[in-house]
Amino acid sequence: MSGLTPDRLSLNTATLREQWNLAQCIEGCARHGFGGIAPWRDKLQEMGVSQAARAIRDAGLRVSGLCRGGWFTASGAVDQAVIDDNRRAVDEALEIGAECLVMVVGGLPTASRDLPAAWKLVEEGLARTLDYGRETGMKIAIEPLHPMYAGDRACVNTMRQALDICDRLGPGIGCAVDVYHVWWDHELAGQIARAGKDRVMAFHICDWLVPTRDLLTDRGMMGDGVIDIPYLRGLVEAEGFDGLNEVEIFSALDWWTRDPDEVMQTIIERARTVC
Numbered sequence: 001m002s003g004l005t006p007d008r009l010s011l012n013t014a015t016l017r018e019q020w021n022l023a024q025c026i027e028g029c030a031r032h033g034f035g036g037i038a039p040w041r042d043k044l045q046e047m048g049v050s051q052a053a054r055a056i057r058d059a060g061l062r063v064s065g066l067c068r069g070g071w072f073t074a075s076g077a078v079d080q081a082v083i084d085d086n087r088r089a090v091d092e093a094l095e096i097g098a099e100c101l102v103m104v105v106g107g108l109p110t111a112s113r114d115l116p117a118a119w120k121l122v123e124e125g126l127a128r129t130l131d132y133g134r135e136t137g138m139k140i141a142i143e144p145l146h147p148m149y150a151g152d153r154a155c156v157n158t159m160r161q162a163l164d165i166c167d168r169l170g171p172g173i174g175c176a177v178d179v180y181h182v183w184w185d186h187e188l189a190g191q192i193a194r195a196g197k198d199r200v201m202a203f204h205i206c207d208w209l210v211p212t213r214d215l216l217t218d219r220g221m222m223g224d225g226v227i228d229i230p231y232l233r234g235l236v237e238a239e240g241f242d243g244l245n246e247v248e249i250f251s252a253l254d255w256w257t258r259d260p261d262e263v264m265q266t267i268i269e270r271a272r273t274v275c
């Protein structure tokens with residue numbers, strides 16, 4: 001089932017984080033025929049949200065998601081500053097026409113060993129952000145992260161756990177399915193079916209290298225690792241997902257050191273042959 005054309009791809013700007021600013025990412029996506037882009041907030045704010053919104057619109061790109069809201073747990077309480085920052089993230093997502101706001105929910109609070117307490121904070125933070133998302137019409141997408149990040153980045157680690165939260169919170173919230181985080185899960189097929197079209201809000205692709213040399217910054221280019229990407233794409237498409245395939249590769253040792261146009265060309269080639 002391979003054969004993705006560039007118009008079905010979105011560039012997550014983390015993929016070229018070290019090489020391009022957002023303006024260059026927008027121009028590069030347009031020049032290489034990508035269908036969309038997914039900015040990170042630091043790059044968005046650096047360019048200026050309204051200027052970025054205009055450039056993205058002028059380039060004819062979709063925005064498959066804004067990365068990222070969340071981080072509800074750090075201080076051990078969901079304080080107003082965290083909620084305000086998430087509301088700003090919703091506003092930014094609206095301004096650039098993002099299809100969802102991606103949430104990385106946060107790991108354990110500093111010096112805490114109380115995982116259930118962290119889960120409670122996350123659900124409270126998500127509920128409060130979702131209220132604003134519903135008010136404004138922005139979808140909220142929980143990105144379950146691989147369990148190796150439960151301590152420091154996200155204590156929502158499987159699709160089942162994310163969908164249990166979605167069930168409790170109701171409409172307007174779903175999942176960002178990132179193959180890097182969920183490929184190993186024996187329940188994945190069933191949980192994607194459970195999510196259905198409305199709750200699969202984004203699909204992120206890269207590959208899992210064996211061995212992985214760094215827990216955060218050693219993701220692989222599609223085709224260089226062990227993830228069966230066509231199979232996973234088939235699962236989300238079977239539910240009716242018709243969004244873009246967002247390429248998100250953190251790669252300090254390899255792709256961040258390369259010429260950005262070479263990276264873009266490689267993505268296009270791999271999308272055609274192995275995705």
Ligand code: ZN
Nearest residue numbers: 143178204248
């Ligand atoms: Zn992702």
